[in-house]
Amino acid sequence: MEITQKFPGVYQIHDHLATENLTPTIKVYGEKLEELEGKEYRIWDPRRSKLAAAVLKGMTTFPFRIDSKVLYLGASAGTTPSHISDIIREGWVYCVEFSPRMMRSLLDVCQLRENMIPLLEDATKPRNYLPLLQKVDVLYSDVAQPKQSELFMNNMRLFSKSDGIGIIMIKARSIDVTQSPKKVFREEESKLKTGGFRVLEKINLEPYEKDHRALICEFAF
Numbered sequence: 001m002e003i004t005q006k007f008p009g010v011y012q013i014h015d016h017l018a019t020e021n022l023t024p025t026i027k028v029y030g031e032k033l034e035e036l037e038g039k040e041y042r043i044w045d046p047r048r049s050k051l052a053a054a055v056l057k058g059m060t061t062f063p064f065r066i067d068s069k070v071l072y073l074g075a076s077a078g079t080t081p082s083h084i085s086d087i088i089r090e091g092w093v094y095c096v097e098f099s100p101r102m103m104r105s106l107l108d109v110c111q112l113r114e115n116m117i118p119l120l121e122d123a124t125k126p127r128n129y130l131p132l133l134q135k136v137d138v139l140y141s142d143v144a145q146p147k148q149s150e151l152f153m154n155n156m157r158l159f160s161k162s163d164g165i166g167i168i169m170i171k172a173r174s175i176d177v178t179q180s181p182k183k184v185f186r187e188e189e190s191k192l193k194t195g196g197f198r199v200l201e202k203i204n205l206e207p208y209e210k211d212h213r214a215l216i217c218e219f220a221f
Contacts, residue, residue: 003036007062009087010044010055017044017052019086023112028082042086046208049080050142050169053208061200061216063165067091069136071159073123073151074143076102078109078116084140085113094133096121126155133159139166144174149188153195156219165218166197172211181211189215196220 004012011018013034018041025040027033032043046053055062064070064084068091075081075095084093095110096119097103103120110116121129123143139160141152152168160166170188172181179187189199198220205212 001034001036003041006055008065009089010062011041013041013043017046017055018042019044019083022086022089022115026112028109029077029079042083044083049083050205050209050212050214051080051140051167052083053205053212054167054203054214056208057203057205057214059201059203059214059216061165063138063167063216064088065091065137068138069134070094070138070140071133071136071155072096073139073141073155075106075118076142077105080140080142081106081116082109082113085116089115091115091137092117092134094119094136096123096129098122123155124151126151126158130158135159135161135164137161137164139164141167142169144171146175148174149191149195153192153197156197156217160219162219165200165216168192168215168217169205170213170215172213181213185213192217193220 021040021042034041044052046056064087068088070093072081073096075097081093081095093116110118156166172184175184197217201216203214
């Protein structure tokens, strides 16, 4: 079985993405485990993780490094954060989740992964968790609500390093079901540019996610 590296910490095993398991033998969401060359890898499902979908759809700006500090908004039960945890094994993932029900599942994951820090907080009120965080290298936002771009920008301004990278998963139907997704995407991109951000990449996530687009951003100085 062949394995190749796509990005630091991200591998391709035949047609599947994978990350090296930080907690060998332990699964997070029922994913398949593969043993290769004395290491264990977790198959990364693009239908369960928008970041994996973006990588498969041609993402080239991949800002995660082995010691990165990451703020993850909308961590849910921890599927994508756990793969980021594999990649940045010497760094930290601050996992913000608003739902107590999802937080219970997220806590189970974080208890086994020392580099994942769970925060039961509202991403629209970032000053509430300002005392709990360091400045981060990467801010990743996957929050389904009408003002998802605004909360993304507010968190970037508070928590991102000056050379930090932001990744936002735009969910068109959560913003306006009456408008075409293309129009929603254009309007959200315009908001980011007006707000002082430069869009480095835009990636449609179909067929893995319908009416979703990933935008990779940095501060525009």
